[in-house]
Structures are given as C-alpha cells and as structure tokens.
Amino acid sequence: MLWDRAPDADNYAGRKRAIVLKTIVFFCFSVVFFKLFYLMVIQHKGLSEKAEQQYSRAVTLMPQRGTIYDRSMRELAVNIETNSLYAVPVKMENINDVSSRLSPVVKVSANILSSRLADGKGRKSSFMWIARKMDEDMSRGAEKVKDKLKNTVGVVTETKRYYPKGQLAAHILGYTDIDNKGLEGIERRYDKHMKGQVKKVQLGRDAHGLNLANNTEEGIPGNSLLLTIDEGLQHIVERELAGAVETWHAEGAVGIMMDPMTGEIFALANMPTYDLNVPADADVSERRNRAITDSYEPGSTFKVISASGVIEEGLVTPESKFDCSKGYINVGGGKPIRDVHKNGVLTFKECVQKSSNVCLIQAGTILGEKKFYEYVKGFGFGDKTGIDLIGEVGGLLKSPGAWSGRTLATMSIGQEIGVTPLQILRAYSAIANGGRLMKPYIVSEVISPDRRIIEKSSPKVERQVVSEETAKTMRDILKTVVTEGGTAQRASIKGNAVAGKTGTAQMIDPKTGRYSSSDYVSSFVGFVPADNPRISLIIVVFKPRGASYGGTVAAPVFRNIIEQTLTYLDVPMERDENNITLVSR
Secondary structure: OHHHHHHHHHHHHHHHHHHHHHHHHHHHHHHHHHHHHHHHHHOHHHHHHHHHHHHEEEEEEOOOOOOEEOOOOOEEEEEEEEEEEEEOHHHOOOHHHHHHHHHHHHOOOHHHHHHHHEOOOOOEOOOEEEEOOOOHHHHHHHHHHHHHHHHHEEEEEEEEEEOOOOOOOHHHHOOEOOOOOEOOHHHHHOHHHHOOOOEEEEEEOOOOOOOOEEEEEOOOOOOEEEEOOOHHHHHHHHHHHHHHHHHOOOOEEEEEEEOOOOOEEEEEEEEOOOOOOOHHHOOHHHHOOHHHHOOEOOHHHHHHHHHHHHHHOOOOOOOOEEEOOOOEEOOOOOOOEEOOOOOOEEEHHHHHHOOOHHHHHHHHHHHOHHHHHHHHHHOOOOOOOOOOOOOOOOOEOOOHHHOOOOHHHHHHOOOOOEEOHHHHHHHHHHHHOOOEEEOOEOEEEEEOOOOOEEEEOOOOEEEEOOOHHHHHHHHHHHHHOOOOOOOOHHHOEOOEOOEEEEEEEEEEOOOOOOEEEEEEEEEEEEEEOOOOOOEEEEEEEEOOOOOOOHHHHOHHHHHHHHHHHHHHOOOOOOOOHHHOOOOOO
16 A cells, blocks of 8 residues: 555655745746846836946037127137046046146146045045146147046047137127136127037946047037127227327226217227136236226216207307306315316307316306206216126216205316216217217127027117207317317317317325326217217226326327228228218128
C-alpha cells in the first residue's frame, strides 16, 4: 500500500513546488510590471525633467535686438557676434587646477574663480558663466583653454550691442546691459520694441557627461528704430561743443538742433560725453543728459516770454518807448536791478535788442502776475516737453501764490525759474513757426524685422501760444539782436538772417545759496532763416572761464554750427532763404 501511494505523494509535492514557483515568478513579474508602470506612467514627467537636467542644460540668451538708424538709415546701434565662456563645475576633478588655467584668460584671480566654481561647502553646480561677451583677445584665449580643459568648460556664441560711432549721440542712444536690456536713452525708452523674444541654448551632454554641444532655438528679432537725428549734424554739434568747452575751460555744454515746424530733433549733444561701448568707464556726470535733466536759470533768453505776452495782449508795440536812463529799477524793496550797460529812452524793440533788464521788468509789470504766469505755462515751462527720452524734468516754476514781491520782476528777466535747454528751444521754435508749441520727438518710425512700419511719429501741436502776427513781430525784433547794436552780433551769418537771443545768468552757489560772482551760464538760442525758419538751435555753456556773456561765449558756437549745417545741407549762402530743406529720408 505504501509502495502504491508513493507516486501520488511525489506528484503532489511536484505540483506544490510548481505552484510556489509560479507564484514567485508571477509575483516578481507583477513587481516589475508595477514598477515599470510607476516609472513610465506615474513618474514619467518628473523623471523626464530629471533626465533633461542631467543630460542637458538650458541657458536663456537674448535674441537679436533691433538696429537703430539715423534719419538717412545710417547705423547707430547694431549687434555683433561674440563668444561667452561657461564652466561645468560638477565635472571638474580639480577646481584649483581649472581656476589657475582660466585666470590669465579672463583676468580674474585663481582664488576668486575657485570660490565661484564651488561654494563654501564644496558643492559644485552644473553650469556657471565665467566671462560673458568677451573681446577678441579674451575669446582667442578661451578657445585655447577650452581645448585643454576638454568638457569642463565651453564657449557659446551670443550677440553683443555695438555702437559703430563710439561717442556719437551717446546721450540720445544710451546703452544696454550684458543681457542686451536697455539701461539709458533710446535703448531704455524703446526697450520693449527692440528686445524681441528670448531664445534658448541647450548645452547637451551624453551619459558620461561628454561631448558638450549647443542646439539653438531661435527667437523673434526685435524691431528697429528710425530716428529724426542726422549723423552729420550730430557730429557738427558735438565737435563745436567740445571746442567751446576747451576754449572756455567750461564745466560742460549743451547743444540741441530742432525743426521748429515739426518738433523733430536733428541733433542733441552734451559735453562731457562718453563712449557707448564702454559706459562703465564713464563718470555719472559724463552720462547725464543735461539737455533734459538739468534745470538752470536761463537769464535773458527768457525775456522773450514777457515780450511776447505784452505784444500779444496789445499792451506794447515794438515802437513803444521805455525810459531806461537811470540804468536800474527798484523792485520789492530789495537791491536795485541794473542793466549791464546804461541806456537812455529805448523803443521796445531796442529793449530786446540790447537786453535791457529795466525795460523787460517794466513790461512784465504791465502784463501782471496772472497773465505773465499764463504765458509762462503756455510756452511749456513747468511741464515736461514729452520728448521720447528718459529722465526729463519739468523745471522749477512756483505758482503765483508762492511769489514774493520781487518774483514777477526777476522772472521777467529769467531768474527765480528753472528751465531745461530743450524747454527754451521749444519756446523759441514756437516763435519761429507762427506761435505753435510743438511736441519734440526723436524716434520717427518703429520698423518690424520684415521692414514694415508698425509705428510712425508725426508732428503734434500742443497748443497755439501766441498769434501768427505776434510771432512774426517777435521774429522781426529778435533779428535785431544779431545786427549792429545787438548783444549777439557774433551769431550773424552772411547770406541768411538770424533771429535769436543771448542769455547770461549767474548760477546759485550751493554753499551759500546766493548768486555766485564767478559761475555763469552763457547761452544763445535762435533760428534760421529768420523769415522762414527751418532750423532752431540752442547753445548753453556752463561755468565758462575768461568770459561769461552769451554773446561772447555761446553766439560764436551757434554761428559755427549753422554755417557748417548750411554747407552740409548743400545750401549756398547766396541761395534764397526759403529753399532750405533737410536731407530726405
């Protein structure tokens, strides 16, 4: 019986072992299946991202920034390709050795590099910039060290903002940072138009971390800008300003040229200036755009406001007589205000021609506080001009309620008010164009990468500040300033009549809060041809030494610039004044 049952027992044991084995196999298969399901389905996204981080590194780079052109499509700001050096610290076996090799190339001490490549706890990152947008010498060195250090460092191509004219129009254009983001001037004001959309560079690695390469995903280039600036006129203005600063050992100077009919800015310059390609080498004072950011007391150039007001209101005619024989006038119980030169009885036209303080104070008094303030505001003072540059100030203008007993008198001759050079030029341009206050602008067109015009600026009249008749009368009066007997004979130009006004103003001594006896602002502002103006220009020289009168310091600079401008525009001296036109775009 036992013999007969043994086979059945063996079969049972075999079946039991098979079941156990199958169960184990099934269990192992299930574990593997569920593990694969967990990895491939549930954790797919996370693991994919982790793999991407392990085998590639995405670095965001800026796209091609739009080009900036002058009015004749000459390039003022462009992009050039340059190399940037990066490191992969996690692949470095000896950071100190790598740092010692990189140090002479990037001109940074090895100790500093070592501390950057690994933090204080010795942890290493998977990517780090070493030097961005290198010059040619550094780039050549980087290529050599890259080959020696193999896959621990690499070089990638980026675009760098470049200004082919160097210092030209520095205060207009501005500059960008290392990532091509606008920081100053037009670059900052129109950054959203020019920056385009970002692109990414994938720095790929194999499973061993070898064979780094880049695969670039291109972005959308930025829009370009067409300026109203003329490169040639800008160069003329800058050169003459630099000469004036050198001649008079001045602290600085400003020059702005404008089309009085449209508000287009042809040139805007400040001295001192700086090289746009190395802005970090410049002082803050060199980068300051004094044409729109600095307020100063204008002195006699401001007399055109009170003069225009009394003529517009019919209170005075050019032939009205004013007694200036005393040479001074008492106002508000303070010190008498004097004329530079003693005059007798003058017509109003002669008062402006000779820049008589005594006469213009009387004119301001006739006009009265309320009306005078209205004309000051009407000509745009106390408010920003709205020019498309950053940093503009509105100047300093007190409301009549804060005036003292002398304010009306002193403001009538350009004291107790702060203005910018651009504000003064805009006011004179209103006299030049028939009484219309124009909004100045610098960007004419915004152009897409496929050359479509997506934005276009056009002349904008802010308001009519005086009648055409009053403007014509003022033009005739201002012409006499540049003729014999006037304060600006040195601004006269053979063959073309000039209208304008000198200004000589004492500056405030910051230490005492009183007017300085040695520091002046010398200026001249005018337009040409006087009877059909096409160019208006202001010259302001700060703290000249050796002379202070606007007719001596600033007027000759005005003349030199205008004479060269007429030659540059190919306008013969004997040609009819009415035929002056600017170069077409």
